[in-house]
Every structure is written in structure tokens, then in C-alpha cells.
Amino acid sequence: MSGATEAGRTLAMGQDEAVGGGRQSVEAPFGKALARLGQSRPDIVGLTADLGKYTDILPFRDAFPDRFFNVGMAEQNLVAIAAGLARTGKVPFATTYGVFATRRAYDFVAIALAHSNLDVKIVAGLPGLTTGYGGTHQAIEDLALMRMIPGLTIIDPCDATEIEAATEAIAAHRGPVYMRLLRGSVPVVFEAGYRFEIGKARPLREGSDIGIISTGFMTERALDAADALRIQGIAAGVLHVPTIKPFDAEAVATFAAGVSHIVTAENHVVVGGLASLVVETLFDAGIAKRVTRIGLPDRYIECGAVPTLQAKYGLTTEAVIATIAALK
């Protein structure tokens, strides 16, 4: 964890909010991956709505200034312009914060993009509790909102390795995508050979006592918790589900069938996101298992330092360990 944010309250706009656990990190993995892709893909264009600096897309702008447009603070227009570009054969990557891409531009994502299955990728910063800016900036319910849109693919990556792999995968995928972005200095959790595939969940740890199903940065916490619990004699398995839609129901059902108790872990409200998806999946598959949900409560979160808030609302390794230990 970086010293500046660990020390206490800060609301600095560009702070490295996603860093944790003393791991190695990569600076701007999304922007670098997109700039690399731009070399071989002249159809890729970049867009932002006055948040280029804060959504890591500047490496793409610097490499391809003629294929980059900053539309100002206008998220409805951001999505509409992206839709128009897609109709001329371009593959736009549009960045803004998750709150603006969802709450503010929802009708445009639904009708201008998804209804026509246009090839636009929305890359959304500050997912869940990754900023101290409070309810205006914390996209705590974006997964719930976006999964209601027919045909929209939704990705919640865990780390720098997965962000790079997912950026390549969504560029190759035909159709609209919403991807959550961990920005700035992003930790490396997965080895370089880690394979990301849209729509596929990955079992990362075996364990028959407890099964943790996680998405986004909570997978990092789940893995650390599983390692710590093993020392305590608790075998916790971990299934990482980076694609929220289409949801890998088969992998979730198979994983759940092999454990006695399921814990979901997500950087999102426990309403309408991963927890809801898992419960729906188990119900459909006829699997009756207890499910304990780790995630944000159904309320707006206050301003404050990110580590303080993540600790307060249970999005830490310690909180995952404590929740699971209490189940015994």
C-alpha cells in the first residue's frame, strides 16, 4: 500500500487507489495495452469526457492524436459520439468514471449502443469503493445497472495482468462492452501466463470447506484470505468470476456443488451484482447451499481515505478472513 494513501484521509484526484498488499504494480495497464493495440488496429479510436488523465487513456492519445477525442464534460454525448463512430466502422474505447457512464448516460448505453449491438467499449474508472469522493464518484451499483441491459458484456478485472488481457479480449470481441477500470498503479496478482477469456470463470484455489466466489479486486483479497485460512486449517476454494455478463453459470454451479458453504466477495453493493447472480444461478441449478455475501451495504458511502473506507465496509483480506472464520 502506498504511503501517501495509507497515512490517512486524502481526496487527491489521481491517487493510486487500487494498490494493496505490497505487491508489484504496473502503471496504467489499460492505457498501455490500448496504445499497443492501436498499432495493429487502425480502427480503434479513443474517447474521454474530460477524464483522460484519470482514466489512464493518455498513452493512447499520445500515440494516436488523430484517433482521440476529448468531448468535455458530456457523458451522454460521449456515448452518442462513440455510437456514431462505431457506425462508420471504428471501434471506440470511451472512458469516464463508472458513475457517469451508468447513472448519467444510461439511456444512451441502452438505446444508442446495446439496442444496435454496436462495437463500443466503455471503460469506467472508480468502480465500487476505489475513491474517497463519496456517493457522487463511487460506482457502487454499476454492475447491477449494467447487467439489466440486453446484450452488454460486463467485465470486472482483478489486477494489472487481467486488465491488459481483457483490453485485448474486448477489442477482439464484436459488440458493446462495459469494463471496470482499476487505474494508476495497479497491483499484479496473476502471473504473466494468466488466461482471460470473456465469459469464463477461473478456479484459482482448491478447497472443500468454503467456496469463495469473487470478482474484481476482491479476488486478490480472497486469495490472500484463502492462504491465511489454510494455516488455520480451513480449506477455502476460490473461483474468480471476472465476467459479470455473460455469467459463467456452469462453472459457478460446479464449484458450488463441491463446497459446503459459499461466500461471495465483490467491490459493489450486495444488491444486484455478483451475490445476486450467484444466488440466481444456484437456484436455477437446484443447488441449496448457504450463501454469505461480502460487499458494500445497501447505502451510500461517505467521503474518506480509501483504506479506511475499505476496512470499514469489509472490502479487505482481514474482513474476508473474519467472515469465514465466523462461519465455523
Added chain:
Amino acid sequence: MLRNSPPGSADIGALERKATQLRRHMLTMARGQGQGYIGQGLGIADVLAALYFHELRYDPHNLAWPERDRFLLSTGHYSIALWAALAEAGILPVEELITYGADNSRLEMSTLDTTPGVEMIGGSLGHGLGQGVGQALGLRIDKSEARVFVELSDGEMQEGSTWEAAMSASHFRLDGLVALVDCNGIQADGPVVLDMEPVADKWRAFGWQTSEIDGNDMKAVVGALAGARERNGKPKAIVLRTLPGKGVPRIETSEKSHFFRIDVAQWDGIIAEFDKTVGAAQ
């Protein structure tokens, strides 16, 4: 019709006859289901006739031609006018028009982009101009000379996204983008519920080259479109003053011209009246 006609070449009388033919198609369509957005359609008929039979470059046999000019109907509920124009242009079969608004018809009362010749899903208002900006940017990247025409309405100017798009169009100097602003003075709750005047001044203030004309005067429409061909770094706005129901006195004077629903016998009366008026004029 791969090329648009050269400026100054327009046969005004022929275009007026096309507009009359579009109106006749619309009346047939509205009679089919006994209802429709006929007021708006009749009002915009002259503009669509000028576009599809003089101004736009397109190939009815190759709708995906990359160099085609794009026409985006942002007000999806004006589809009745678009179906008439697409049929008259040879893109849709004329005999299909009668299915307008019927179950399983491709000719919806609000446009979906699954119908041939339709460039966007209209109807959620405030979507068209931004999509036009995106298409104009994409065409510029491809170094294409093709232009983008976006129809939108006076009521639609109340959607903030329209102005987001207007700002960005002049910022990006999209001189191949033409906004056709249909000011017919009606919206869902009646006469325009929020005063949008002075309309032309607003577009000028946002950096657009703006003209203001009688949208039912073919000579004026053709002239304004010719003026919008300039590539001078500015997007173009043509403010069109149109009369809802134009050409059919009984609809022109109706208070419910936003959405018109009457029985078949009354439609027959209206069509007879239209034919009589047209006959007297020609």
C-alpha cells in the same frame, strides 16, 4: 442516384410533385391503421423530398456504400415520412407502406435500425445529433467527403444532450454535419411547452452557420441545403419553420396534430380533400 444533383440544378416543380407524392403515401399509411404521426410527417415532406431527390448521395441498391451521405431521423416518430421517402426512392416496396404500424410490420411508428435505409434508432429524443457528430468524426478519419444530415425537432432542443452535441460539433469543426431543425411548434403536451425562441440565435451562439427558412417552401429548402454545402469549418443548422399537417387543411387546423387518430370514413374524407387541393394546385 449515386451523386447528388449539382447546386442550382434543382427542378423545383419536380421536387414539389415528389413532396406531394410523399404526402399521398403518408395518408395511405395513416389510413391503414387509422392513426399515426401524420401531422409531423406532412410538415417535413418538402424537406425529405429535397433530401432524397436532390441533395443526398446514396445508392438505393447498395445501402452500405461507405461514401453515402447519412440521413439520421432523430425524431423516430416521424418515421411515416421516412417510409414514404424510402419507398419513393426505391429502397422499400411501395406496396409495403400500407402495413405502417401494423403487427409484424417493418414500418414501425418509431424507427428501428433493422429497416433498410434507417441509420439509427430514433425516438429516445436527444440521441440524433451526438450520433451524427460521431459519424462525421468517423468519416473525417477515413478522409471521406460524405456528409451527415441530422433531423431533429424544436421539442428535442429541450433535451440537454442536443446542446452537448452542438458544442462538440463546432469544437471539432464538423463542416460536413447539417442539422435540420424542424420547428413545427407542437410537442406531446400540445403547443411547444417550453419556449425555445430565438431558435436560430441559439445555434449561432453555439458556433453553427445558421439559416432560417419556411420549411414548406421548396425553393427556400433547396437554397438552404445548397448554402450548407460549404466546407468552411462550421457545422450547419437549417431552422425549418414547418406547418404540421401541411397540405391537408383539416389536419393543419387540428389541435391534436401531434398524434392523429380518426376512423376510416374520416380518413377517406381527408384523402378526398387532399386530392382536391392537389388537383387545384397542379
